[in-house]
Amino acid sequence: MIVSIVIPVYNGGESFQKCLSSLKQFIPPEMEVVVVVDGGTDGSERLARSFGAKVATFETAGGPARARNRGAQVATGDVLLFLDADVTIHADTLPQVLKIFEDRSDVTALIGSYDDAPGAPNFLSQYKNLFHHYTHQNGAPEASTFWGACGAIRREVFLELGGFDENYRYPSVEDIDLGYRLKKAGYRIELCKTILVKHLKCWQPINLLRAEFFYRALPWTELIWRDRQFVNDLNLKISSRISIIFAYCLLLALVTAFVWIQAVAIAMVFGLALLSINWPVYQFFYQQRGWWFACGTVFWHWLYFLYGGLAFAIGTIRYHLFSRHAPFKPKLLEILESSSTNADKM
Template identity: 60%
Template sequence: MQKASGWPEVSIIVPVHNGGESFRKCLQSLNQWALERAEVIVVADGASDGSWQLAEPFGAKLIRLPETQGPARARNIGAEAAEADILFFVDADVTIHPNTVDGVIRAFQANPELAALIGSYDDAPGATNFLSQYKNLFHHYTHQGGHEEASTFWGACGAVRREIFLSLGGFDQRFRKPCIEDIELGYRLKQAGYQIRLCKAIQVKHLKHWTPYSLLRADIFYRALPWTALLLQLRQTDPQQYQQVSRDLNLKSSSRLSVVLVYAAIASLLFVWWWPTALLGAGLLSLVLVLLNWPVYRFFYQQRGFWFALGVIPWHWLYYFYSGLAFAIGHLRYQIWGYQLAKG
């Protein structure tokens, strides 16, 4: 089922750093659903738990890095070693579906002008605790409601033509943590005039177990702050592209308005001590916030029921709160130190 030349149709690149049980499940799914049509390249990014030893028995090509350099560097090294024309990047904590790889191949075959594509998490996250279900289902909802003409890339389930990827220099290796290196690559792809598609039917299952600490750390320090700096730089260097990306995925106008409503409701509560009627204002603002985000809460209700959807609301509002705070802090940092600080 490979090309006549013997080359694989797609090279799957998996960076891993202490992947544990999730990485083993990732390899199992690749072994079951991908090896017939793809080469699998595992780049062990300075792993110390020995999980890299799982790769070779599963038929993967293994590249070991002596020290941790970050997933951006690991993916680039895997891309350089790849033999196929299509690079499919998969995180070590996801499993693919039976039709995932075929979906990637068909998408590029059907559209010769397509430079890159991204998929979506499915609606059945692997970890069963509330935060993991909420976080990963929210990601699924966001991608399923996104524009098919995408303005960004996604390293957990994203494919790109190898020639184009290498011509752009790959991922920015100054990102030393799992950060926004994939988003930044997507912006460069668009600036170069290439097409990126959001293929909603190409899905993977996310296995990550989220805790309050890991969620807040990732969302604030690895996403919101560096993403703010990237957007501010983009606004300065390419206002037209900034206008395009500011309407996609997490940056829709409804999300920005929700941030304003959350802070207005908090301000109203602070004034209740002096003006009791401010409580009514906070209640009205909260009602507007619920109505504005009703499609989100209806989705969670349909997926997990009433009580789960009710539990989502405070976490969703907290998300708007720290997103707004991170934007303010990121804006201040950008004005003082510029974009470089966000990559450290």
């Protein structure tokens, strides 16, 4: 069983260097690493070559979906392990991936998890990455989506399904879309909670809200409606859906309190309900970073429910009014079919 590691990068900077350093430390020298430089101006191509990686390049950025597809075409391994350019692996990351694919013929793809020690020290990065870790650690072992930051898939199946949807021009839900298509085709995706990577990204309020709302929540809503994937798992658990309703009831009660003071009591009821239903999350934050940190996460967690609910409402309207179209056919699949047709004519 041969694994090829595929990494898309756009101006990866110091995080990309740490990513490559971790690979050099923990994988065999003969392991194939394919880096796809998706435009950029910071010398990521030169850095990748200096680490011995096989490099493909695009002059202008087209998004990680296109870059990963290109990497899959270049790679020669039986299994493709996709990593983001801002993660580092652990000593046992690759051995665990290999063992699962060698021992489990029923597993077509697997995803891992961020570890509980995020690289960036600021509060928002710690909160967001720890929350992601908590979500995956409490997810169902049989996953319903794929994950591009640390996800592996049998190469022949990846090519069969046409790879990632290149219509996503930014880091978005191209991995979730692939996961839905895998499940629809009857393939199994395993969530392996012990396969960990460290996320180095530094989140700030603006880039977090932009990514969460425009690049994740909105397109994910349209995917949910397209494939009718209302699963009770990860970010779509029933407790999260109920929390969205409670969060908007709390907000409405607080606004109403300006003209009707008794609404404060109603707001307190919904606030306590939100605390109660999400108590395991806050308990996790307390165990990881203490009470002050846990208290600080409450605002961002409740804000997450508010913008997630807003995105679902807008995305639902957009889908039903504008986004219904013919079944999606991935560009990589068109390229492969075209190559096959041309070969038959020769």
